[in-house]
Amino acid sequence: MKSCVLFVISLLCTASMLFAQDPVVADLKVQGNKKLKTGFIKKIAKIQSGVPLDSTIIEEDIKRLKRLPAVAHAYFQVFPANETNTYNVFYNIEENFSIIPSVNIYTTNEEEFAYRIGLYEFNLLGQNIIFGGFYQKDTYNSYGVNFRSPNLFSRNFGLALNFQDLTTEEPVFFDNTSANYKYNNLSYEVLGLYQFNFKNTIELGVNFFTEDYEYKSGATSPDVPQDLNVKKILYKAIYEFNNLDYDYQYVSGFMNTFNFQYVTSDDINLPEFLVARNDFSYFARIGETGNWASRLRLGMATNDDTPFAPFAVDNNLNIRGVGNTIDRGTAAIVLNTEYRQNLYEKGWFALQGNAFIDAGSWRNPGGGLGDFAKSQNIRVYPGLGLRFIHKKIFNAIFRIDYGYGVTKDASRGFVFGIGQYF
Template sequence: MIKNISSLILFFVCSVLFSQDRIVYDLKVEGNKKTKASFIRKIAKTRKGEVLDSLKLEADISKLKRLPGISHAYYHVFHAKENLYDVYYYVEENFTVIPEVNLWTARNQDVAYRLALYDFNFLGRNIAFGGFYENNVFNSYGINFQAPYLFSNKAGLALHHENIVRKEPLFLDTGTANYRYSNRSIEGLFLYEFNFRNSIQIGGSYFNEEYLYLDGATSEDIPEFLNLNKWLFKFIYNYNNLDYFYQYVSGIKNSFNFQFVTSNNEFQQDFFIFWNNFDFFKRVGDKGNWANRFRVGIASNDDSPFAPFSVDNNLNIRGVGNIIDRGTAMLVLNTEFRYTLYEKNWFVLQGNAFIDAGTWRNPGGELTDFFNSVNARVYPGVGLRFIHKNIFNAVFRIDYGYGITKDSSNGIVFGIGQYF
C-alpha cells in the first residue's frame, strides 16, 4: 500500500517537472475572402508562440462573430509536432456593402425617409465608412468613418460630419410651433477596448444650430430665429456580453452615454445629458428570441421648448408619430418576442410581437411627471422581419404599433436592422 502511494507521488512529481505546455505553432484563417487574415490575427488574443489557452480561443470566436464582416466563426486545433499545435479559425463572411432604406410617418402624415450606403468592412479591416441622405421635409446628409482597431488591437478612431435639416415642433404654452431646425457638426472620437467586454469612446464635436420659425403658435419669450455655436464633450462606456448565432442573440449589453454642451449665448445655458441603455436577450426554444431594451435618460431640467428627449416612433415608441412631445428625462421599455416562422438556406422570415412603453418629465417639471398618465405612452404591436443571414444587418423590418393610452395614434414603421 505504501509502495503504491510512493509510486503515485513519484509519477505526479515527474509529470509536473517534465510536462510541457502546449504551444501555438501557427494561427491560420480559413474561409475569409474580403477580411484580411492579418487583421484577424491582429485582434486575436491567441498568438503564435504563446501557450494554447481554450479561454482565449472561445473569446476570439465570440469577438469574431460580433464583427460586421463575419456571420459565423469556429475553430479547430491540430497537433503539429512535439508540444506544438496549429490553430485554425474558420469564418463565414457577411456581405458588408449595405444600402439602407428607412421610412417612417412624419407629422401631418408626411413621409420621411433616409437612404444610406455603408461598407462595414472597408479595406477588410472592420472599418465602417459611408454616408446617408435624409428627407424629413428638408434635405440632410452625413458622412461617417469608424475604425475601432485603427491604431492597435485595442485603440481606434471615429470621425463624423453631419448636416441635419428638419421640420421640428416646439411645444409652447400657447400651442405647437413649427421650426426649421438645422445642425451642422463635425465630431472626433477616440475608441479604446479594455478587454473583450468593456470599451469606451471619448471625444467631442463642434456644431452650429439654427432655429427658424415656420408656422404655428408664437410666444414673446421664444425668438423666431436662433443661430448658436456650441461645443459638445462626449463620453460613452459600453459593456457587451452578447453571443450571436445568425439571427439569434443571447446575453446582456449596457451602454452609458454622457454629454456636456457649452455655448456662449444668452438664450440657452450650458447643459448636460445622459442616458443608459440596458439590453437583455434570451433564446427561447429553437426558434424564439426574447429581446428587451430599458432606457433611462436625464438632462438639465430647463423650462425650455428645446428639451432634448423626444417621443418619436423612429427612436423609442413604434406607431406614436414623428416627434410628438419632448421632455428633460425619460423612462422607456421596449420588449418583444421574435419567432422564426420560416428558414431556408440564407433566408429567414421572422415574426414579432412587441410592447413599447415610455414616460417623460416635462421641461422644468418634477420626476413625479413620470407617473402622470398624460406623459405616458403604451403601444403594443406586431411586425415582420425579412432576414438575409449572410449580409450584415440585412434585416428589413415592418412594425405596426397601436396606442392604448389616452389620445394615442397608430402607425407603421419601416426600417433596416432590428429596432434594437
C-alpha cells in the same frame, strides 16, 4: 460540436499538467475569409503562436470575430502540430457581404412621411473600417458622412469621424401649445475609441456644431424666440459593456451603454446643459427558434424650462407608431421589449415575426419627477412586425412594425427600416 472541441482542449490541458507540460499554440491559421484580411484577424486575436493553448481565450476570440460586421459566423478547430505538445488553431470564417444600403421609412395615421437612405462599406480595405453616408428627406433635405475604424492604430485603439448637415421640421412645445420650426444641425465630430478588453470599451470625443431654429407656423410667445443660430461644443464620453453572443440572426447575453454629454452654448435661449443616458439591453434564446429582446433606456438632462428640451418622443427612436417627434422632455424612461420567432428559414433566408410593447414616459421641461406618472406623458404602444433576413449580408434585416397606442390621445402607424429596432 463546439462543446466537444472545448472538452478536448480542456482534456489536453489537464493531461499536460499531469506531465508538467503546458500545451502550446504552434500557429494560428485562418480559413474561409476572402475580403477580410488574415493579417487583421491575427492582429485582433489574442491567440498567437507560442502562447499557451487556452480554450477560454479561443472562445473570446470567436465571439469577437462574430461581432464584426464582415463576419456572418465563425468557429474554430484544433489539431496537433509536428512538434510534441504543440497545436495548430484554425479560425474558420463565414463572411458577410459588407457593402450595405440603409433604409428607414416611417409614417403615422396623420399621413406624415419621412425616410433616410444610405450606403455603407462595413469592411473597407478588409480592415473592419466602416465608411459611408446617408441622405434624409424629412420635410427638408439632409446628409451625413461617417468613418469608423475601431482598430486603426492597434488591437485596442481606433478613431471615428462624423459629419452631418441635418435639417428637419421640429415641433417646439411651450405653454400647453406648440409651434413648428425649421431646425438645422451642422456638426463635425471626432472620437477616440479604446478597448480595455473584450467586453469593455470607451469612446471620448468632441463635437463642434451649430443649431439654427427658424419659426414656420403655430403659436408664438414673447418668451420663445422665432429665430436662433447658436454655436455649441459637445464633449462626449461613452462607456460600453458588451457580453453579447451572436449565432446568425439570434442574439444572447446583455449589453450596457452609458452615454454622457456636456454641451456648451453662447446663447441664453439654448443654455449649456448636461445629458446622461443609459441603455441596458438583454437578449435570451427561447428554444431553438425564439429570441426575447428587451431594452431599458433611462435618460436625464439639466432640467431647464426650455421648449428645446433634448429628449424626443419619436417613431424612429423609441416608441413605434407614436409619430415623428410628438413631444420633448428633460428626462425619459423607455422600455422596449419584444419576442422574435422564426417563421421560416432555409439556406441564407429567414423570416421572423415579432410581437412588441414599447412604453415610456417623460419629464416636462422644468417639471418634477412626478411628471413620469402623469397620464398625458405616458405612452404605451403594443404592436406586431415582420423581419425579412439575409443571413450572409451584414445587417440585412428589413423590418416592418405596426404600433397601436392604447394610452390617452394615442396614434398608430407603421415603421419601416433596415436592421432590428434595437
